Amino acid sequence: MLEKLLRKKTKGSDLSISDRIKNVKSRTIPSHVAIIMDGNGRWAKQRSLPRIAGHHEGMKTVRKITRIANDIGIKVLTLYAFSTENWKRPKMEIDFLMKLPGEFLSTYLPELIEQNVKVETIGNFDALPPHTKEAILKAVEATSMNTGLVLNFAMNYGSRLEIVETVKEIVQLTANNQLSIDDINESLIDAHLMTSHLPEPDLLIRTSGEVRLSNFMLWQLAYSEFSFTDVLWPDFDESCMLNAIEEFQKRNRRFGSVEGDNEL
Numbered sequence: 001m002l003e004k005l006l007r008k009k010t011k012g013s014d015l016s017i018s019d020r021i022k023n024v025k026s027r028t029i030p031s032h033v034a035i036i037m038d039g040n041g042r043w044a045k046q047r048s049l050p051r052i053a054g055h056h057e058g059m060k061t062v063r064k065i066t067r068i069a070n071d072i073g074i075k076v077l078t079l080y081a082f083s084t085e086n087w088k089r090p091k092m093e094i095d096f097l098m099k100l101p102g103e104f105l106s107t108y109l110p111e112l113i114e115q116n117v118k119v120e121t122i123g124n125f126d127a128l129p130p131h132t133k134e135a136i137l138k139a140v141e142a143t144s145m146n147t148g149l150v151l152n153f154a155m156n157y158g159s160r161l162e163i164v165e166t167v168k169e170i171v172q173l174t175a176n177n178q179l180s181i182d183d184i185n186e187s188l189i190d191a192h193l194m195t196s197h198l199p200e201p202d203l204l205i206r207t208s209g210e211v212r213l214s215n216f217m218l219w220q221l222a223y224s225e226f227s228f229t230d231v232l233w234p235d236f237d238e239s240c241m242l243n244a245i246e247e248f249q250k251r252n253r254r255f256g257s258v259e260g261d262n263e264l
């Protein structure tokens with residue numbers, strides 16, 4: 001089945017998935033890819049299905065994209081699975097979204113372990129229901145020694161809340177005289193964010209045609225490349241992921257500097 005997929009020629013390319021992976025691997029690979037997985041509801045609506053059917057299908061895409069990200073050699077894949085604003089959704093949808101990590105991890109944990117994937121999470125963990133926390137913690141513990149792709153779920157994550165918490169921590173340290181105001185710089189702020197142990201995302205992907213950040217990694221995305229696609233998350237497949245990486249590899253990242261020889 002995997003063999004067949006790898007041999008499959010992809011839309012818009014004469015090459016098979018495995019040849020495209022080979023080509024992508026011969027160039028600079030983004031170390032950290034962050035994804036806003038959007039469009040589950042619309043995918044379901046197009047099929048006259050309940051929204052939760054879209055989320056369930058979206059979970060299968062998580063499996064596909066984790067596998068190819070690992071194959072390509074991406075180091076960190078951060079997935080925006082539930083935002084601090086998503087609590088405003090109907091209770092039934094929230095309950096379903098809170099059960100998804102449990103279903104995903106109970107179904108796919110053995111293959112994540114086999115693929116050497118390390119599960120991590122960012123976000124306000126305390127506010128999650130006990131069954132969600134237990135499922136995630138079990139996977140985090142079971143994969144803690146793995147050295148392959150870090151699969152980082154942003155669960156109950158909001159960037160503004162993260163920044164507020166960071167400011168509070170730093171202010172507290174200065175109030176206790178453990179830090180002086182002159183110690184406050186970008187690296188110190190980085191070190192107090194939930195992503196302190198991760199590289200900044202090189203590439204942000206958002207599916208479903210929406211072109212906004214929705215309170216996702218506002219600090220960390222300062223110099224990331226953005227890739228937006230109209231494809232809805234449940235339809236986002238290996239070929240779509242390769243499109244985004246190939247597009248990234250054509251970009252010229254300057255980080256605010258100028259290109260090449262900068263003599264006037």
Ligand code: FPP
Nearest residue numbers: 037038039040041042058059081100101104
């Ligand atoms: C946004 O689409 C999607 C979400 C809020 C949830 C994303 C969750 C998944 C893809 C499944 C996660 C799986 C695991 C394993 C945690 P939307 O509902 O806003 O779509 P719409 O804009 O079309 O309504």
